[in-house]
Amino acid sequence: MKKSLAVVAVAALLSGIFAGPAQAKDVKLTGGGATFAAPILDACKGEFASASGDSYSYASLGSGAGRSGWDKGDYDFGWSDTPHLTAKDVNTMHIPVVAAPVAIMYNIPGVDEQLNLTPEIIAGIFSRQITNWNDPKITAENNKTIKTPIFKKTKVTTKVKGKKVTKTITAKDKSGNPIVDSYTEEKVAIDFPKLPIVIVYRNDSSGTSGIFTNYLAAAAPSIWTKPGNNDFTASFPGVITDAANFGSVQGGKGSEQTAPLTARIAGAITYAEANYAKSNGLKVAKVKNNAGNYVEPGAAGVSAFLGSATTNPNGTLTLDYKSTNPAAYLLGSTSYALVSSSYKDPVKGAAVKGLMTYILNECAKKFPATEFAVIDGPLKTFNEAQIAKIK
CATH class of the missing domain: 3.40.190.10 (Periplasmic binding protein-like II)
Known part of the structure; x- marks a missing residue:
């Protein structure tokens, strides 16, 4: 039960x-x-x-x-x-x-701002229905006022390498839920270049692909029309080997390959554990949730x-992909x-x-x-x- x-x-x-x-x-x-x-x-x-x-x-x-x-x-x-x-x-x-979190990380030369993406835009990009960074859907989503939760922080004392250290973590209530300190509203205005999008995916049997495609199938079912799968190509709503995808769809084994590959290709985007963005100098997107707020890919x-x-x-x-937690x-x-x-x-x-x-x-x-x-x-x-x- x-x-x-x-x-x-x-x-x-x-x-x-x-x-x-x-x-x-x-x-x-x-x-x-x-x-x-x-x-x-x-x-x-x-x-x-x-x-x-x-x-x-x-x-x-x-x-x-x-x-x-x-x-x-x-x-x-x-x-x-x-x-x-x-x-x-x-x-x-x-x-x-x-x-x-699994983060959406990207390499867009000349764009230093953090992107704001919806499930539909993410599904559109990774299904190859959105193929250029200056697409009107991406531009519209990143030229408006967005609302983001700011989580309350607390300090904990722990030991690392035998020494007491103080770490900052998210404060939680008695039920283990993170405490939101406030919500910020910000007017964003991002100018995107005319640059083809290159999607980088996991070409091995990948639980990260499973998490990602399960999310897309649940959050944007009209676009991501196939069930989630640990094999990205099996979940891809189209023919990934189609000639039109040549050079614009590239695979790598493990996040240890896909994140560095994204860092080397102008216009590339991938999905991976958030930690791989930091180690490869990639930016990560905020993602819109069911309450209409844009949330960082973080522990909170x-x-x-x-x-x-x-x-x-x-x-x-x-x-629960229908969660309305703001x-x-x-x-x-x-x-x-x-x-x-x-x-x-x-x-x-x-x-x-x-x-x-x-x-x-x-x-x-x-x-x-x-x-x-x-x-x-x-x-x-x-x-x-x-x-x-x-x-």
């Missing part, structure tokens, strides 16, 4: 999380899969090792590789942005332990969006750790349980610059209940 995150029991199964066989130190874990989770997992490696005495490696190869590697037994934990409902191991569990907007998601018995979430960034998602409820080696199982607990409680707080959301409230309780089942 599905449960709304708003009504998930507040009582956490903390005793279950920390129960289990004694854990040996220096357990070396191997993981792999989604590029979506890579920024936070890479950032948190050293801190987890210092805190636990254990360590992990993570191969950022894409959600498809995460699912297949998990099925083959290559990993102690896999990772996939979309559910792995056909896992070979009947003890496979989903832990939605990280959450972050994702938290607002996930507040209306529903939980499923198998550990997955059903996202602060929601709808192009966001959780990403699932693939773990077992019955590891053959109980010491390894305890180490995986410890890792999932650490990621949930510590990583986003320690590294807010990655734009991963601190998971609080009912979603945190749901994660704790899932983690408690790891044996």
Whole structure:
């Protein structure tokens, strides 16, 4: 039975999380899969090792590789942005332990301003129905008054590399919802060049593509007419190999390839985890939500969006693309750790349980610059209940 995150029991199964066989130190874990989770997992490696005495490696190869590697037994934990409902191991569990935005990032020489895009414009661009940056739809959307939420911030003290540091994160209420401090109204006026648009997509089996195309199919169904799919070409509403798309549609394996490719091509646009924009010098767009507000691709907007998601018995979430939360960034998602409820080696199982607990409680707080959301409230309780089942 599905449960709304708003009504998930507040009582956490903390005793279950920390129960289990004694854990040996220096357990070396191997993981792999989604590029979506890579920024936070890479950032948190050293801190987890210092805190636990254990360590992990993570191969950022894409959600498809995460699912297949998990099925083959290559990993102690896999990772996939979309559910792995056909896992070979009947003890496979989903832990939605990280959450972050997928950002629309672009390279338009001469345009230094931040773009404001609607779901319909995004779908039009990526379906090749809008092919030039001076298209009237893009121009109109970026020459008017827009309204944007400003989130309240708070400071938390944590330890990084053994030293106490103060980090600034989004303030939340008791239910885990981000607090909006105010809304700003701004008159934007952007002059676009006559420049062909080049779309850059993931050409591997990609959970990020799944998140992106699921959003387009839900938010702009009259334009994005095919269901979402981890294979972007399968969801593309047209023939991606059509001669008219030659040179204007380019693929890359992993966000590690698509973001740098976008940075090299004038007029290019892509979708990737927000952290990849920073590392490649790309700008990111605000996206219009169902309340008519334009929201940054950040942790706060994702938290607002996930507040209306529903939980499923198998550990997955059903996202609410009809959310009218005025602060929601709808192009966001959780990403699932693939773990077992019955590891053959109980010491390894305890180490995986410890890792999932650490990621949930510590990583986003320690590294807010990655734009991963601190998971609080009912979603945190749901994660704790899932983690408690790891044996």
